[in-house]
Amino acid sequence: xxxxxxxxxxxxxxxxxxxxxxxxxxxxxxxxxxxxxxxxxxxxxxxxxxxxxxxxxxxxxxxxxxxxxxxxxxxxxxxxxxxxxxxxxxxxxxxxxxxxxxxxxxxxxxxxxxxxxxxxxxxxxxxxxxxxxxxxxxxxxxxxxxxxxxxxxxxxxxxxxxxxxxxxxxxxxxxxxxxxxxxxxxxxxxxxxxxxxxxxxxxxxxxxxxxxxxxxxxxxxxxxxx
Numbered sequence: 001x002x003x004x005x006x007x008x009x010x011x012x013x014x015x016x017x018x019x020x021x022x023x024x025x026x027x028x029x030x031x032x033x034x035x036x037x038x039x040x041x042x043x044x045x046x047x048x049x050x051x052x053x054x055x056x057x058x059x060x061x062x063x064x065x066x067x068x069x070x071x072x073x074x075x076x077x078x079x080x081x082x083x084x085x086x087x088x089x090x091x092x093x094x095x096x097x098x099x100x101x102x103x104x105x106x107x108x109x110x111x112x113x114x115x116x117x118x119x120x121x122x123x124x125x126x127x128x129x130x131x132x133x134x135x136x137x138x139x140x141x142x143x144x145x146x147x148x149x150x151x152x153x154x155x156x157x158x159x160x161x162x163x164x165x166x167x168x169x170x171x172x173x174x175x176x177x178x179x180x181x182x183x184x185x186x187x188x189x190x191x192x193x194x195x196x197x198x199x200x201x202x203x204x205x206x207x208x209x210x211x212x213x214x215x216x217x218x219x220x221x222x223x224x225x226x
Contacts, residue, residue: 016046018108018222019099023117027065040215044224068120089124112136119143134161134221141177161193163217167202
């Protein structure tokens with residue numbers, strides 16, 4: 001079982017008619033992002049920040065930590081944990097399905113994440129048959145990029161709005177990864193719906209302006225329905 005029953009979540013202040021599922025980065029938990037979303041929350045949206053399972057990570061000398069899948073290296077030609085990535089994506093799909101059972105259609109759900117979590121959110125959105133409202137991918141990359149077609153994907157999310165954000169001073173996931181990912185995304189989905197925002201001086205983290213941009217993006221695609 002990938003993940004666990006625990007997640008940090010912010011229930012909607014009234015009846016939830018939309019959801020944001022946001023995946024944290026390597027070695028983190030959902031709590032920090034729960035606090036970040038608490039500052040930009042909307043009363044009709046439920047925010048779910050699940051915790052990744054604990055597993056040994058090759059990149060960190062096999063130390064056990066929270067991780068959605070194994071990371072072998074951080075260079076563009078590094079080997080990737082294909083089974084782990086696909087297994088984690090299946091878990092994320094179950095989270096989306098759980099909200100559908102709770103009465104929130106998948107096309108009223110935004111999937112997002114930071115770093116490793118952002119990578120998983122992009123991979124899941126591009127491979128699932130669940131139509132999503134959008135993706136917020138922060139400081140990340142597209143995993144298993146060679147498994148995708150050269151042209152547009154044929155799935156339900158080929159017109160999906162994507163907000164991709166990156167700090168130009170990121171020492172862990174260099175800005176080059178972000179710009180290459182944005183270029184690839186524009187070939188896979190409607191390029192008019194891909195926005196790549198760069199934050200001057202921001203390292204491998206977030207900043208208030210980025211969170212405001214995320215709120216604006218979510219407001220546009222998940223407006224109140226009543």
